[in-house]
Amino acid sequence: MTRTIAAREGAGVVQVEAEVLGNVAAGAYRHLTLVTPGLAELARPGQFVALSVGDGTSSMLLRRSFSIHKVSPAGTYGGTTEIVVAAHGAGTRALTALEPGESVGVIGPLGRGFPLPSQPVPCVLVGGGYGSAPLFWLAEQLRERGCPVEMVLGAASADRLFGVVGARRVADGVTVTTDDGSAGVRGWVSDVVPDLVTRTGAGVVYGCGPMGMLRSLSAIADDHGIVAQVAVEEAMACGVGICMTCVMPVRGEDGTTTMVRSCLDGPVLRGDRVRWEAFEDGYCRVPEDAVGAPRAVR
Amino acid sequence: MGTPTTTGPVDMSVDLAGVRLPGPMMTASGCAANGREMHRFIDITQLGAFVTKSVKLDPVSGRGTPRMAETPSGMLNSIGLQGPGVTAFVEKDLAWLHSIGARVVVSIAGGTASEFARVARAVVRSRYASAVAAIEVNISCPNVANRGLVFACDPGGAHKVLTLVREEVPRGLPMLAKLSPDVTDIVEIADVVLRAGAHGLTMINTTLGVAIDTDRLRPHLAAATGGLSGPAIRPMAVRAIWQVAGAMREGRIRTAPIVGAGGVRHGRDALELVAAGASAVQVGTAAFNDPTAPHRVGVELERLVADHGFDRLADVVGIAHERFTA
Ligand SMILES: Cc1cc2nc3c(=O)[nH]c(=O)nc-3n(C[C@H](O)[C@H](O)[C@H](O)COP(=O)(O)OP(=O)(O)OC[C@H]3O[C@@H](n4cnc5c(N)ncnc54)[C@H](O)[C@@H]3O)c2cc1C
Ligand SMILES: Cc1cc2nc3c(=O)[nH]c(=O)nc-3n(C[C@H](O)[C@H](O)[C@H](O)COP(=O)(O)O)c2cc1C
Ligand code: FES
Numbered sequence: 001m002t003r004t005i006a007a008r009e010g011a012g013v014v015q016v017e018a019e020v021l022g023n024v025a026a027g028a029y030r031h032l033t034l035v036t037p038g039l040a041e042l043a044r045p046g047q048f049v050a051l052s053v054g055d056g057t058s059s060m061l062l063r064r065s066f067s068i069h070k071v072s073p074a075g076t077y078g079g080t081t082e083i084v085v086a087a088h089g090a091g092t093r094a095l096t097a098l099e100p101g102e103s104v105g106v107i108g109p110l111g112r113g114f115p116l117p118s119q120p121v122p123c124v125l126v127g128g129g130y131g132s133a134p135l136f137w138l139a140e141q142l143r144e145r146g147c148p149v150e151m152v153l154g155a156a157s158a159d160r161l162f163g164v165v166g167a168r169r170v171a172d173g174v175t176v177t178t179d180d181g182s183a184g185v186r187g188w189v190s191d192v193v194p195d196l197v198t199r200t201g202a203g204v205v206y207g208c209g210p211m212g213m214l215r216s217l218s219a220i221a222d223d224h225g226i227v228a229q230v231a232v233e234e235a236m237a238c239g240v241g242i243c244m245t246c247v248m249p250v251r252g253e254d255g256t257t258t259m260v261r262s263c264l265d266g267p268v269l270r271g272d273r274v275r276w277e278a279f280e281d282g283y284c285r286v287p288e289d290a291v292g293a294p295r296a297v298r
Numbered sequence: 299m300g301t302p303t304t305t306g307p308v309d310m311s312v313d314l315a316g317v318r319l320p321g322p323m324m325t326a327s328g329c330a331a332n333g334r335e336m337h338r339f340i341d342i343t344q345l346g347a348f349v350t351k352s353v354k355l356d357p358v359s360g361r362g363t364p365r366m367a368e369t370p371s372g373m374l375n376s377i378g379l380q381g382p383g384v385t386a387f388v389e390k391d392l393a394w395l396h397s398i399g400a401r402v403v404v405s406i407a408g409g410t411a412s413e414f415a416r417v418a419r420a421v422v423r424s425r426y427a428s429a430v431a432a433i434e435v436n437i438s439c440p441n442v443a444n445r446g447l448v449f450a451c452d453p454g455g456a457h458k459v460l461t462l463v464r465e466e467v468p469r470g471l472p473m474l475a476k477l478s479p480d481v482t483d484i485v486e487i488a489d490v491v492l493r494a495g496a497h498g499l500t501m502i503n504t505t506l507g508v509a510i511d512t513d514r515l516r517p518h519l520a521a522a523t524g525g526l527s528g529p530a531i532r533p534m535a536v537r538a539i540w541q542v543a544g545a546m547r548e549g550r551i552r553t554a555p556i557v558g559a560g561g562v563r564h565g566r567d568a569l570e571l572v573a574a575g576a577s578a579v580q581v582g583t584a585a586f587n588d589p590t591a592p593h594r595v596g597v598e599l600e601r602l603v604a605d606h607g608f609d610r611l612a613d614v615v616g617i618a619h620e621r622f623t624a
Contacts, residue, residue, distance in 0.1 A: 005588075006339040006340065006590050008340075011339070012338070013339075015590065052588070056563065056564060056587075056588075059529075060368065061371065061372065061373060061529070061584070061586065061587050062368050062373060062586055063587060105587075107589070234363060235363065235364050235365075237373060237375075237586045238585070238589070240336075240589055241335035242330050242331045242585060243328075243331075243366070244328070244331070244377045244380050245363075245364075245366040245375060245377065246363075247360065278362075282511075282514065283363070283364070283520045284362050284520070285362040285520065286359045286361070290359045291359060292356065292357035292359035292380070292383070
């Protein structure tokens, strides 16, 4: 049932019609396991996959992006990819309803993953909602390099947390926060992260979750003179770099701001490079000093 | 109907105003970036031609986000012609396309007629000009000098752009004018640009739409309006091609090749455009769903042409006009 559509030599990405091996509930989410030959060997934590909705006749044309939770190379089924999906709109509702044995178009791995520190520095990993999905695999790789790992998992309520049990296995310490206090500390992850960074002497903060959370993690990291590596989320039509819909203003090494494709140059970006002030009330404007910005009408 | 399937290979080659392309399939401008990303999925040198994102003289940041909204069988986009400007385009993108041996249709844009001409000049005088198979003039962007009126909706503006670009384009290099469906009479605009020297037409660009975010009760796109594309607009593309090809067949306007674009996702969609009068076919939005689509559709089209008993694609171009007897 699984069929490889495109896998050009050296391209670093595959396109497959993947068989759904499993679809199980995980709190408010669905945890999907997909047969994706060739993908696992290429993937790194922080990268994502783009799934199509329905077949070639579906009226939903655009792909939906999901962080890779886990990959297993060459198992019984020839390599699998796992993702955690929140039913948000019509597309994710269709994907969360896929039954084992059905197939779904998958492209991946896509984008740049989390850079790993070259020294064994303590790290704080922060996930908001399904945003914790890619962090467990990251935690394992960090610990393999000798980095002590603290994990913070936050969500609106207990059912929207993902992976609390598994976290204790891959991290040295786990803190849980919920907005409503239904699990762990009542409040936001940003309430607990500053102390954690100070206490552990963290060298890096890794984050994945809603944009507001990533913005505050970047500010916390700045305050402590360290770097935040955050996996951003912007509406994506293709996920592979051909449509230019997923851009955001990012300051480059030379200080100039350009509208970069978050699917290619991200999703993981350095928090201090993102022009967070441009995001407001669901829109992101082009900063006036960005390269090629429309000249202000005077 | 009832005709036997041909067994031999189908001649899929296209005569694009004097330039021979081995096949009819192209990417659509703005739907394949400038090649590198799609080349990970298909060998873009095997396409009839690769069409670049429209390039302007200077770098353009494009619009704020959200820049896209999915709509039934389509999408709205308000990218705003984001690009690096023609100098960087030539040195990085055209150089790369040249290095892999791609046939390139360079799409050019501008806010004034003379900007179009300067972009064309920079491309055709560059050291990578040998890779350029045609220039596609995207007149569907707003005219800065005329406070936002779109060139393709204004016969005078469209005429001026094509006249100035033609002066820069060397003999033998086809100049395609890309038309907007958002006009009262597309045949009139086709006539104007052909009189101004266009060697062919690309139809259609996106058509303007708005989506409202029903949670926030405000426009979904940061730019409010966007261009609608995808299968939802295919009947508009077929109509535009039908009308313009019809006018050519009746001798009302000059005959020139038509490159069809709009809602092509499968071979059968491409066949519709060809039967209506298109000699070549671009695949745009469908590539966001399936980045192999520009190649795949060509394979499907070839099969269909053979199934209909033809051994040359050229024999199917505009055939619906001949078979329409009402
Ligand atoms: C890099 C990345 C990783 C992601 N990881 C996960 C994950 O692990 N689990 C998960 O549940 N969700 C994840 N998302 C969000 C997920 O892609 C959207 O919730 C989903 O696309 C919404 O589709 P829909 O059909 O339900 O909603 P609709 O609103 O109907 O979607 C319409 C269009 O807008 C796009 N879109 C809408 N919301 C978003 C959004 N928040 N982000 C990006 N595109 C959006 C859709 O892809 C689609 O093209 C991720 C997004 C990105 C960009
Ligand atoms: C995201 C996006 C960007 C586009 N950018 C351009 C562009 O830069 N220049 C241009 O002439 N057309 C542009 N188009 C229009 C397409 O080239 C094509 O004419 C249109 O989308 C209809 O074809 P389709 O339905 O196959 O997408 C763009 C379309 C989309 C969806
Ligand atoms: S989603 Fe298409 S370029 Fe990033």
